[in-house]
Amino acid sequence: MDKNGRKGFRRMKGRRILAFVMSVLAVVMLTGGCMPEKKELKKYDVQYLEYFDTLTNITIYAESQEDFARYSGMVKASLERYHRLFDIYNNYEGLGNIKTINDYAGVEPVLVEPEVIELLQRSVEMYEQTEGMVNVAMGSVLSIWHEYRESGIANPEQARLPDETELVLAAGHVDIHRMILDPVRKTVYLEDPKMSLDVGAVAKGFTAQKLCDELRTAGVTSALVSIGGNVQAIGVRGDGAPWRVGIQNPDLTSSQGYLYAMNLQDVALVTSGDYQRYYMVDGERYHHIIRPDTWMPWREYVSVTILCRDGMQADALSTAVFNMEFEEGLALVESLEDTEALWIFPDGEERFSPGFKQYM
Secondary structure, eight states, X not given: OOHHHHHHHHHHHHHHHHHHHHHHHHHHHHHGGGSOOOOOOEEEEEEEEEETTEEEEEEEXXXXXXXXXXXXXXXXXHHHHHHHHTOSSOOBTTBOOHHHHHHTTTTOOEEOOHHHHHHHHHHHHHHHHTTTSSOTTOHHHHHHHHHHHHHHHHOGGGOOOOOHHHHHHHGGGOOGGGEEXXXXXXXXXXXXXXXXXXXXXXXXXXXXXXXHXXXXXXXXXXXXXEETTEEEEESSOTTSSOEEEEEEOSOTTSSOOEEEEEEESSOEEEEXXXXXXXXXXXXXXXXXXXXXXXXXXXXXXXXXXXXXXXXXXXXXXXXXXXXXXXXXXXXXXXXXXXXXXXXXXTTSOEEEOTTGGGGO
């Protein structure tokens, strides 16, 4: 092809490209009015008091009231399901739950739902990871403290501590490795007839995580789930800003209700503290977080807050780190990816893991 021919070819090619671009623009302009516009997300809230013996708050940004009704109905059904599965006080007809497992300790394996197996498998992992500082097999010990705490709250003048001998005997039945899990048959068996499970340190975080997973699958892109202070965020708020969640001031006599406002996006926040459930004996506060190697409440901190991606992990770590010396807890937190912590000491001192303040 000669020089003039090449120029002509380039002009022809250029005109074809221009014509193609113009045709695309014309299609976009003609069909633009027919393309569905994304609706503005609106904020909806719902509360539940009947699950896990605590207050559950759910905030969801949805396109319509109808969408929110569908999401909240799904959440309510799942909340009730997990509440029943992890209940340690009540049986439900046709359902093998934690209470059923405890009832049949030393007798026979119990057929359970897959979520129970999953919760207990992960609980064993957290037990190993924390070197026993969170143990769902401590039911025999925790039930004693629960009985004395409830009695002390009902009759403060007669409040007393559990007998040491009683605690030592109960502590002989907390070996988590005597909990036999069979994922294939979907059964759980406690080999020790005096052993019992208490999943209070993991169940709410596990449930919050599961609810968020279900909402994401259903198409929710912005939500905040809080089950008794176990907080889990999906995305950011509908207006594009991070979710803002307060860390409660453990000094309940202070006029300052919250210590810090945290910016959350696709992260869980859980706080364990001595101000949540406790009773008084001879002027001393005895809270519900029992250290596994002493069988007594640990008094090193008034609260520990954990931030991480997984709700159950945050829940378990808040208990485990609360039961550890500071250096040990800090080393554990720093060894885990996307995990941060805040420790509040009885004298008001605050210590942070290196990346915690970026959320403040």
